[in-house]
Amino acid sequence: MPTKFYLTTPIYYVNGKPSIGHAYTTFVADTIARYQRMLGKEVEFLTGTDENSQKNVEAAAAAGREDDIQGYLDEMAALWQRTFDSLGITNTRFIRTTEADHHKAVEAFWKRVEAKGDIYKGTYEGLYCGKCEAFYTENDLEGGLCPFHKTKPDHIKEDNYFFALTKYRDALLEHIEKNPEFVQPKERRNEIVSYIKNFMTDVSVSRQTMKWGIPVPGDETHRLYVWFDALINYITGVGFATDEKKFDRFWPADLQLVGKDILKFHCALWPAMLMSAGLPLPKVVLAHGFFTVDGQKMSKSLGNVVDPVELSEQYSPDIIRYYAIRDIRLGDDGDFSHDRLRARYETDLANELGNLVHRVLTMTEKYTDAKVPEKAQGEILGAWQEYQQAMTDYRLTDALDIIWAVIRRTNQFIEQQQPWALAKLEEKKMLHDTLYVLLETLRHIAWMLWPFMPDTAEKMFTKLGLEVPKEFSQSVESAWVWGELKPGSGVEKGEPLFPRKE
Numbered sequence: 001m002p003t004k005f006y007l008t009t010p011i012y013y014v015n016g017k018p019s020i021g022h023a024y025t026t027f028v029a030d031t032i033a034r035y036q037r038m039l040g041k042e043v044e045f046l047t048g049t050d051e052n053s054q055k056n057v058e059a060a061a062a063a064g065r066e067d068d069i070q071g072y073l074d075e076m077a078a079l080w081q082r083t084f085d086s087l088g089i090t091n092t093r094f095i096r097t098t099e100a101d102h103h104k105a106v107e108a109f110w111k112r113v114e115a116k117g118d119i120y121k122g123t124y125e126g127l128y129c130g131k132c133e134a135f136y137t138e139n140d141l142e143g144g145l146c147p148f149h150k151t152k153p154d155h156i157k158e159d160n161y162f163f164a165l166t167k168y169r170d171a172l173l174e175h176i177e178k179n180p181e182f183v184q185p186k187e188r189r190n191e192i193v194s195y196i197k198n199f200m201t202d203v204s205v206s207r208q209t210m211k212w213g214i215p216v217p218g219d220e221t222h223r224l225y226v227w228f229d230a231l232i233n234y235i236t237g238v239g240f241a242t243d244e245k246k247f248d249r250f251w252p253a254d255l256q257l258v259g260k261d262i263l264k265f266h267c268a269l270w271p272a273m274l275m276s277a278g279l280p281l282p283k284v285v286l287a288h289g290f291f292t293v294d295g296q297k298m299s300k301s302l303g304n305v306v307d308p309v310e311l312s313e314q315y316s317p318d319i320i321r322y323y324a325i326r327d328i329r330l331g332d333d334g335d336f337s338h339d340r341l342r343a344r345y346e347t348d349l350a351n352e353l354g355n356l357v358h359r360v361l362t363m364t365e366k367y368t369d370a371k372v373p374e375k376a377q378g379e380i381l382g383a384w385q386e387y388q389q390a391m392t393d394y395r396l397t398d399a400l401d402i403i404w405a406v407i408r409r410t411n412q413f414i415e416q417q418q419p420w421a422l423a424k425l426e427e428k429k430m431l432h433d434t435l436y437v438l439l440e441t442l443r444h445i446a447w448m449l450w451p452f453m454p455d456t457a458e459k460m461f462t463k464l465g466l467e468v469p470k471e472f473s474q475s476v477e478s479a480w481v482w483g484e485l486k487p488g489s490g491v492e493k494g495e496p497l498f499p500r501k502e
C-alpha cells in the first residue's frame, strides 16, 4: 500500500462567497496535495464549509431566508464547492458540518470527552464577540475592542457546559516542546506557547440561547459551541465514527493548514480535545499569514473583497495561484497587489517562462523539423534536490524561486549557445546537443511546476509531445532522471502560454 498523506484546510463560513483569502489557503493546500501525489502517495485532501455558525444564520436572515436556513446553506455550500471546482482544486472530500456523518462523529466525540470527565456545567460570565464567535479576556482586547472587528464585545452570563481545557496545559506545552514541527512557522510557536502558559482558560462549549447548531448530546436544551463542532470535521472527514478502517489509515493528519487568525483554536483547543478523546494529534499545523489587498484590509464595507473567480476569468487559476504563492512568502503577512500580479504576469510568466518555451520550440521546428534530436548530457538533479527539500519543508515560495532559477539559467544558456549562429555555421552536433538540453530541461521544469501551475505544466507536456496521463503514470524518481525525452518524437509549438495583454 502506498504511504498516505492527509491534509486539510479550514472549513469556511458560508455567510458570503469565497474571497481571494479563502482561495489562497485552498490553493496552497492544493499545491501540496498535488506534490504529495506526485511522490506517489495516497492523498486525502479535505476542505468544506462550517455551517453551524450564528454568522450563517444572520446571513440567511439578511437574505430573507430565516425560515429556510438549511436551503440557504445548501445553496451557499454548492456555490463554494463549484468555486473550488472551477479553480481546479483537487480535494477528495468536501465536508459540510450539517451532514449526518458529522453529527454522528460529534456525538461520539462528545461522549468520549464526557466519559473522560472533561465536561462540566458552570456559569460563564465574560466577554464574547459574536462576530468572531469567540470568548475574550480583557487581555485579548485592543482598547477594549475585539482585535479583529474593532467592536465592543458583549458581556454575557449563561449556564453552559465547559470543556476542561486547562487540564491539558502541561501536556500541550510538553507536546509543542517535544515536537518542534507541530506548530509552524516558528513565530507562531512562540505565540501559542505564550497563550497556553499565560492566558488559556477553560472554554464554554455550549449555548442555551442558540437556535441553530448541533444539540448537546444528552441535553437538547443546549447547542454546541460552533468551534467545538467545527474542529471535529477534520476527523469526520476521514471516517471517525462512520468508517473506522479509513479513520485508522488516515488519521492523524499530516498537515493542517490554517490562517494565523485561527491559530489558537488549532494549536490549543483542538489538540487538547484530541488528547481528551484519546486520539493522536495532527503532525503539523501550519499557519500562513494574512494579506491586505492593494495595501488595504479586505472588507465588505470597503468593497475591496477580491473574487477569485472573477480574477481567474481575467487571468487563469494557474496565474493567480502562481502570483499569490510567489509574492506572499508562506507564513508571512503580505499584500495582494493587482499591479504586482500584472508585473509578475509580464515578467516571470510571459517574458521568462512563456518566452523560453516558445523560443525552444520555435528553434526545434526550424532546425530539426520539430523532432527531438539525439540525447545529450545535461544536469538538473541539483535543482531537483533543492526543490524537493523546499517542498518537504513547505517552503513553497522557495520552491518557485528554485524553478525560476532554472528558467533564468536556461534562457542564459540560449544566449550563450546562440543556436541560430550554430545553424548558420552548420555546427549540427552542437546545435542538436543544445536543443536536446533545452527540450529536456523544459520537461523537468514542467514536472516541478505541475503542483503550482497544473494547466501550464500540462500544456508544456503536450507541446513536448508527451501524454499527460502517461507522464504521471511513472514515479517522480524516474521522471527526474536526465534524458527521458525520446529522440525522434515530435514537438509542437502551438499557442504561446502567456500571450501579451493589452
Ligand code: ME8
Pocket: 009, 010, 011, 012, 013, 014, 019, 020, 021, 022, 024, 025, 050, 230, 231, 233, 258, 259, 260, 261, 262, 289, 290, 291, 292, 298
Ligand atoms: O475562520 N489572508 O472561517 P472563515 C489570508 N469557519 N488568509 C485569509 C484571508 C486573508 N486576507 N481571509 C481569509 C473560519 N483567509 C472558521 C474555520 S476550521 C475548523 C473553522 C483564510 O470563513 C484563512 O485561511 O472566516 C483564514 O484562516 C480563513 O480564511 C478563515 O475563514
